[in-house]
Amino acid sequence: MAPSVALSLPGLRLGGRAVLGAARFDFAGGQTTALLGPSGVGKSTLLRLVAGLMPLPQGARLEASDGGRLAGRIAWMGQQDLLLPWLDLLGNVTLGARLRGRRPDRERARALIASVGLDGREAARPSELSGGMRQRAALARTLMEDRPFVLMDEPFSAIDAPTRHRLQSLAAGLLRGRTVLLVTHDPLEALRLAHRILVLRPAPGGAWPEDHPLPHGVPPRAAHEPALMASQAALLERLAEAA
Ligand SMILES: Nc1ncnc2c1ncn2[C@@H]1O[C@H](COP(=O)(O)OP(=O)(O)OP(=O)(O)O)[C@@H](O)[C@H]1O
Numbered sequence: 001m002a003p004s005v006a007l008s009l010p011g012l013r014l015g016g017r018a019v020l021g022a023a024r025f026d027f028a029g030g031q032t033t034a035l036l037g038p039s040g041v042g043k044s045t046l047l048r049l050v051a052g053l054m055p056l057p058q059g060a061r062l063e064a065s066d067g068g069r070l071a072g073r074i075a076w077m078g079q080q081d082l083l084l085p086w087l088d089l090l091g092n093v094t095l096g097a098r099l100r101g102r103r104p105d106r107e108r109a110r111a112l113i114a115s116v117g118l119d120g121r122e123a124a125r126p127s128e129l130s131g132g133m134r135q136r137a138a139l140a141r142t143l144m145e146d147r148p149f150v151l152m153d154e155p156f157s158a159i160d161a162p163t164r165h166r167l168q169s170l171a172a173g174l175l176r177g178r179t180v181l182l183v184t185h186d187p188l189e190a191l192r193l194a195h196r197i198l199v200l201r202p203a204p205g206g207a208w209p210e211d212h213p214l215p216h217g218v219p220p221r222a223a224h225e226p227a228l229m230a231s232q233a234a235l236l237e238r239l240a241e242a243a
Contacts, residue, residue: 002148002179003066004029007050010059011206012042019045021206025198029065032172032180032219034190036235037200038243041207043183046200047151050181051076064149075147079154081138083126089113090122093141112140116170132163139167143174150180157185165223168192172220187235191228193219197235201242212238 005027012020019042027033027050035043048054049062052071056062064070083092093113094104113119116136118129126134135156142150155171156164164186172193184190190197197212212235215227222228 001030001177003064003068005050005070005149005179005181006061006063006065007046008061009049010057012045012049012057012060013206014045018204018206020200021203021208023208025209027179027181028196029179030177031195032175032182032193033196033198034182034184034194035198035200036184036187036190036212036239037207038202038239039185041200041202041242043200044153047153047181047183050074050149051151070149073147074149074151075142075145077138077142077150077152077155079157081126081134083134083137083141085126088123088125089118089129089137092126092137093144095141096145109140109144112143113137115174116140132159132167135159135163135167136170139171139174148178150175150178152180152182154183154185156189164189169220187232187239188223188228191215191231191235192221192223195219199235199238199242 007025009020009023011018011022035046037043049056051074062070090109093109094106097104110122113122116139118133118136129137156167159167168189182193191214194214197214198209199212200207201210215221215225215231
């Protein structure tokens with residue numbers, strides 16, 4: 001089971017504006033925490049702070065429960081697939097190892113490619129794959145990194161609804177046991193995939209997190225469950241109100 005992550009923030013100002021308020025964020029080990037909130041509230045900023053892509057403000061603390069550093073143990077998946085157009089699928093999935101000067105584990109890469117339903121397409125270039133296939137390739141590349149912490153910034157938002165649904169089910173299985181932060185605008189995605197939902201609510205002193213209750217069951221929850229549909233409506237209303 002992956003360690004948990006805690007981020008204590010004394011607040012964060014950007015461009016002269018209070019973006020995030022003073023808060024402590026606890027992301028449980030081996031679980032998926034979904035972050036939702038209105039556009040511009042600071043979701044990606046929070047993710048970037050955890051990823052080390054922007055400096056922590058003075059007085060902030062970012063810790064993993066095993067006492068180790070997070071740097072080097074994080075896999076990132078964003079809205080864009082960021083596949084390199086001149087590499088084939090296998091080359092893209094094994095890129096991380098080769099950039100680090102290591103010999104990639106091709107067997108594992110092939111198994112992951114198969115697990116995202118792309119077996120037989122190992123030699124295809126990104127331009128020969130559909131948008132949904134490219135996101136599946138990006139998911140395989142993210143998992144190839146085999147990191148305990150996975151940060152996902154709207155990973156499936158550019159994909160049609162049925163493909164997104166399939167990818168969510170796939171991701172829930174493949175991400176099991178990792179500590180995942182998932183930024184999404186999609187209440188259904190959060191309710192299907194998360195063990196915990198945090199809604200970032202804007203406030204004059206900076207946004208602060210609120211827990212949103214989840215229906216019973218483990219991810220991936222079935223979309224047709226009445227309890228999930230009721231939660232979806234409640235979450236949508238809460239997000240509309242927060243905006
Ligand atoms: N480097 C920066 N300098 C100044 N302001 C910034 C910087 N980065 C982000 N911001 C501001 O911080 C706020 C939060 O941005 P962020 O991208 O985290 O929001 P978000 O909740 O992820 O939005 P969206 O849902 O639209 O992606 C925005 O008002 C943005 O303009």
